[in-house]
Amino acid sequence: MSKLLPWIAGAALVALPFIYNSPYPLHIIVIILIWSFVYTSWSVMGRFGLVSLGHGGFLGVGAYVNALLWNNFGLTPWIGIPLAMLAAAGLAVLIAYPCSRFRITGHYFALVTMALSAIVLQVITATRDVTGGSLGYTPQRVPGGSSLFAFQFTDKETWYWIALAIWGGGLFVRWYVDRSMMRYALEAISEDEDAASAAGVHVTAEKLKITALSAAMTALGGALYCQYQMFISPDTVSGISASLQMVFASVVGGIYVLLGPTVGAVITIMLAEVLRIGFGTAAVGWDNFVYGILLVLFIIYLPQGIVGSLMAKLRGARVGS
Amino acid sequence: MLEVNGLIKRFGGFTSVNNVSFKVDQGEILGLIGPNGSGKSTIFNMLSGFFPPTAGSIRFQGRELAGMAPYAIIQGGIGRTFQIPRPFRRLTIFENVALAGYYGQEGRTRAKAFESAEKALTLVGLPLDRHAPVDGLGAAGLKKLELAKALATEPKLLLADESLGGLDEHEMDQAADMLNRIRAELGITIIWVEHIMGVLMRVVDRVMVLDHGEKISEGLPSEITNDPRVVEVYLGSDAVAVQAMAAARG
Ligand SMILES: Nc1ncnc2c1ncn2[C@@H]1O[C@H](COP(=O)(O)OP(=O)(O)OP(=O)(O)O)[C@@H](O)[C@H]1O
Numbered sequence A: 001m002s003k004l005l006p007w008i009a010g011a012a013l014v015a016l017p018f019i020y021n022s023p024y025p026l027h028i029i030v031i032i033l034i035w036s037f038v039y040t041s042w043s044v045m046g047r048f049g050l051v052s053l054g055h056g057g058f059l060g061v062g063a064y065v066n067a068l069l070w071n072n073f074g075l076t077p078w079i080g081i082p083l084a085m086l087a088a089a090g091l092a093v094l095i096a097y098p099c100s101r102f103r104i105t106g107h108y109f110a111l112v113t114m115a116l117s118a119i120v121l122q123v124i125t126a127t128r129d130v131t132g133g134s135l136g137y138t139p140q141r142v143p144g145g146s147s148l149f150a151f152q153f154t155d156k157e158t159w160y161w162i163a164l165a166i167w168g169g170g171l172f173v174r175w176y177v178d179r180s181m182m183r184y185a186l187e188a189i190s191e192d193e194d195a196a197s198a199a200g201v202h203v204t205a206e207k208l209k210i211t212a213l214s215a216a217m218t219a220l221g222g223a224l225y226c227q228y229q230m231f232i233s234p235d236t237v238s239g240i241s242a243s244l245q246m247v248f249a250s251v252v253g254g255i256y257v258l259l260g261p262t263v264g265a266v267i268t269i270m271l272a273e274v275l276r277i278g279f280g281t282a283a284v285g286w287d288n289f290v291y292g293i294l295l296v297l298f299i300i301y302l303p304q305g306i307v308g309s310l311m312a313k314l315r316g317a318r319v320g321s
Numbered sequence B: 001m002l003e004v005n006g007l008i009k010r011f012g013g014f015t016s017v018n019n020v021s022f023k024v025d026q027g028e029i030l031g032l033i034g035p036n037g038s039g040k041s042t043i044f045n046m047l048s049g050f051f052p053p054t055a056g057s058i059r060f061q062g063r064e065l066a067g068m069a070p071y072a073i074i075q076g077g078i079g080r081t082f083q084i085p086r087p088f089r090r091l092t093i094f095e096n097v098a099l100a101g102y103y104g105q106e107g108r109t110r111a112k113a114f115e116s117a118e119k120a121l122t123l124v125g126l127p128l129d130r131h132a133p134v135d136g137l138g139a140a141g142l143k144k145l146e147l148a149k150a151l152a153t154e155p156k157l158l159l160a161d162e163s164l165g166g167l168d169e170h171e172m173d174q175a176a177d178m179l180n181r182i183r184a185e186l187g188i189t190i191i192w193v194e195h196i197m198g199v200l201m202r203v204v205d206r207v208m209v210l211d212h213g214e215k216i217s218e219g220l221p222s223e224i225t226n227d228p229r230v231v232e233v234y235l236g237s238d239a240v241a242v243q244a245m246a247a248a249r250g
């Protein structure tokens, strides 16, 4: 039964728009799926103690590189998105390599990568002639609104299925890493790098692999977000606050469980929506404030996150009975 | 198989290993002894790439190791344990050993790695249960795990650092027997650092003695135990008992 459950849930999710497709809820669900994918991408490495605050940078690279290639060269996102993912992976290697060589780990790793987020934001803002700066950027729309070549779609159902597939793909990647030998190596590295190399692990190579993977996935999320919203601004897809949001959501949901970041996305996005609808523009920025408080509370009282703690409880109950 | 020449390690102004040269032959068990702080672990750390030597060369099967990264040396056929066991507590016992089986050699498959892990666990006498956590192990168990990790990398030369401290008489005998089997069954050459002379002298073919980072003696157990310098700096009042043991072995 528990083997079948993911398939049943998956089929139900795929069928959802046939049964229920009112635009606003569907829009929120698409947004949740895209961010769930981004948070899951962050957790692919975050769960091994590689707490990056540089992922805002990768998100920005993904969103902007693809959009810039489209607007300036008419390059289809089918090529632009992979290029943007490559660019993010390259950037990730550029920063992770010296970090690994000089053994910058833990808090220091978070700080160094945080600088990357800030730099990407600065670059986007400073090159306003090309990127539109802090006013944001819009990919050129194709006449008619929908085009597979331009990866632009006007109907929410199509976007729902795209986002669902990408989210599912993200979960699959994380699940795959978790059951591979790579997990053993990364778990060992997070505990004791020297002991890991005594087992033959090439510590730097393993770290670079997972960082590049996580960055490329995050860039895909950024590009997808841009194609869906048809508008990006440096504050939403880059910078430290975007990175912090990934950490908030993942920690709240639970980084050690597959669906933790997804649950984190549901909670944080619903919270932002409720604040927005309830308080309007007066509440702008409140969500970040609330996240901040939540993060501190969670790290102290529920370090396993909501899903992680629930699962531990359930397991405990099962063992107890 | 291993040829070390003029090995020196300085930490700042302090010389921890001073101009040490020695050879190890294929299939041999070499005992490495000396007082605390005499440089035994430092030599192991240089042989396995964890400390770059200040000077000197380390030739292993014709290849120079000085300057190579630890993972490359491990993959190249040297296995090491740590004096104080360093298990991965977030992994199970089996996963600890399987990790070494997978990454300890190039181009391993998962199936092959699991096979090596099972072999190593069986040899040291740890359970093959995939889910047994490290936290259940006592001092003796952790030392066995340390050894199993090193064996799973399928080394040709094993550097075993003080594997017996904190064990009782029976556990020590078992461990000594284990090293003998490792050589006999797997054909692995061993350098063994050990403070417990009684056990060491029963197992090793040759002994090298360090004091303050310098090699002061080298030879058969019976020769070493009768060397006045070794008696003076290391064996002390135990000399007579250890001599008897070495002699009994012939
Ligand atoms: N990383 C290091 N930095 C500075 N000094 C070191 C370092 N590692 C070892 N030493 C020093 O080198 C000397 C030799 O240490 P080593 O650990 O090799 O001794 P040992 O023979 O293994 O001793 P024991 O029998 O206690 O294990 C000691 O004085 C030690 O303090």
Ligand SMILES: [Mg+2]
Residues within 6 Å of the ligand: B040, B041, B042, B083
């Ligand atoms: Mg030592």
